[in-house]
Amino acid sequence: MTAAAPAPAHWPQLAAALATLPLPVAVVDLETTGGHFEQDRVTEVAVLRFEQGRISRHQWLVNPQQPISAFITRLTGISNEMVADAPVFADIAPALLPLLQGHILVAHNSRFDYTFLRREFARAGHAFAAPSLCTVQLSRKLYPEHSKHNLDSIIDRFGLNIAATERHRALGDVLALTDFLNLSLxxxxxxxxxxxxxxxxxxxWLPTWLPEHLRQYLYRLPDSAGLSVWHHPGHHTPTLLTHDHAFSQIASLLQLPGAGDRWQHTGNIRFIPALSLLHAHALKAEYLQTHPATPQAAAWYTAAFVADHHGRLQARVVPLNNGIQSSRPYGLFAHPRAAKKALAEWAREHSLCPAILDIGGQGGGLQTPCPVAAAQLCSGDCRLPEHIQQHNQAVLQAAPLLPVCDWGAQHALKLTEFNPLSGQTITLHCAAAAIEMADGQWYFDDALPRLFKQRLKxxxxxxxVC
Structure with missing residues (x-):
């Protein structure tokens, strides 16, 4: 339910000060079944909204669709019986979302409320993100002489009038928090x-130089993974950005020096949701398939195998560019010297002829004395024309086992990303820190080695796979 609004005279100075901010302000508190972001659910929501001097009050009891423990009932006064006939969060989401989206969300320990709201809205099928201010941090800035800044300490310090039965109820805590804002002002x-x-x-919050249609679009973004596509007038190729926290990262990007010159002439933005940052890169690869762009030089190297004029495969260390690769990369290396050393060790381990492979890259091939044959460790028959096919098969069979920087012994993976809120999954086929695409091509980006290393934890x- 939504309660009647208190008269603005309750906090006239506060309402006037907040009206100078670039966005409306929503003072928020939640009660929940517990503190676990994935397992627990919301039981009560209260919002006190300030917009251009006007104040409105909103509150709902929420059926959490799971039992409320006796401990939580003693703490909050909210029982299973009280919420039995209350709406579930998905039912109140359409009314609640406009009260928070495009507002500055103010809460005590705002990470708690913000995270719960993001997850509850996501379960209900709504994207949500908002600029957020934590009043614990504000209290520390304004009153550094005090060591405690929890809400009970603030209530005691300011002598705020809140009944014991209203403490740990959403609206009671919102009103106490608003009184703190008013007195601190x-x-x-x-x-x-x-x-x-x-x-x-x-x-x-988003900068004022951003065109209004873009501001409105960005304030409707989630704070989750995805790909953003920025179209610029006069530019054939859009800018593609991958995100694991889309709204936060875009808002930070637009605060950087020179951001106005770089982004204010954007024509439009398209956001494509993803299940993870790795999935966002896979979506970027799919976009590049239909909107080709010139590959950009990367800081990594891989091995390629090319046939000499006799048809024998030789090893070459080549840069691994950002973008679409027509063939699978073999191995991943931070420096050409490390790649050549790894190729020599790999050839020895798999009994491949280093002279034919021309690992040193001198182009000697068959004219180069073979150190293995010279040491009488092999017959040297691999150089004979009738052994070309055998050599090539052995190279291609062993190529996927070239080392991958930071992956250890894991050369190729099937990686399934899962969103517990939506139940969606996506499986990525990966090798040498590159992602295989549906048509057999591969995609690589400088960021992928680090992301895969983190994901392997x-x-x-x-x-x-191998």
Whole structure:
């Protein structure tokens, strides 16, 4: 339900100060079944909304669709019986979302409320993100002489009038928090008080130089993974950005020096949701297939096998460019010297002729004395014309086992990404820190080696192919 709005006279100075900010302000509190972001659910929501001097109050009891423990009932006063006939979060989401989207969300320990809201909206099928200010941080900035900044300490310090039965209820805590904002404004220079807001608001609010249609679009983005496509008038190729926290990262990007010159002439933006940052890169690869772009030089190297004029495969260390690769990369190396050393060790391990492979890259091939044959460790028959096919087959069979920088013994993977909120999954086929595409081509980006290394720390959904 939504309660009637209190009169603006309750906080006239606060309402006037907040009206100078570039966005409306929503003071928010949630009650939940517990503190686990994935397992627990919301039981109550309260919002006090400030917009251009106007104040409105909104509150709902929410059926969490799971039992409320006796401990939580004792803490909040919210019982299973109270929420039995209450709407579920998905039912209130259409009314709640406009009260928060495009607002500065203010909460005590705002990460808690912000994370719960993002997850609940995602379960209900709505994208949500908002600039957020944590009043714990604001209290620390304004009152550094105090060691405690939890809400109970603030209530005691300011002598705020809140009944025991209203503490740990969403609206009671929102009203107490608003009283704190009001009193802290009165006790401090108003401009200094306001100066803390852009410093403490994370994610940032969007800059005023951004065209209004883009601002509205970006405020509707989620703070989750995806690919953003930025179209610029007069440019044939759009800018592609991959994200694991789309709104936060774009908001930070637009705060950088020179961002106005770089982005304010953007014509439009398209956002494609992803299940993870790796999936966002796979979506970028799919986009590049239909919108080709010139590959960009990367800081990594791989091995390629090319036939000499006799048809024998030789090894070459080549740069691994960002973008679409027509063939699979074999091995991943940070430096050509490391690649040549690894190729020599790999050839020895798999009994491949280093002279035919021309690992040194001198172009000697068959004219180069073979150190293995010279040491009488092989007959040298591999150089005979009738052994070309045997040599090539052996090379191609062993090529996928070339080392991959930072992957250890894992050369190729099947990696399944899973979104627990939507239940969606996607399986990526990966080798040498590149992603295989549906048509057999491969995609590589400078960021992928680090992302795969991080992903390998979580073994769930990973199948080692070789």
């Amino acid at each position: 009165q006790q401090n220079d108003s401009q200094n008080w306001l100066n803390h807001w852009p410093q403490l608001t994370k994610p940032y 979580n073994r769930s959904g990973i199948e080692v």
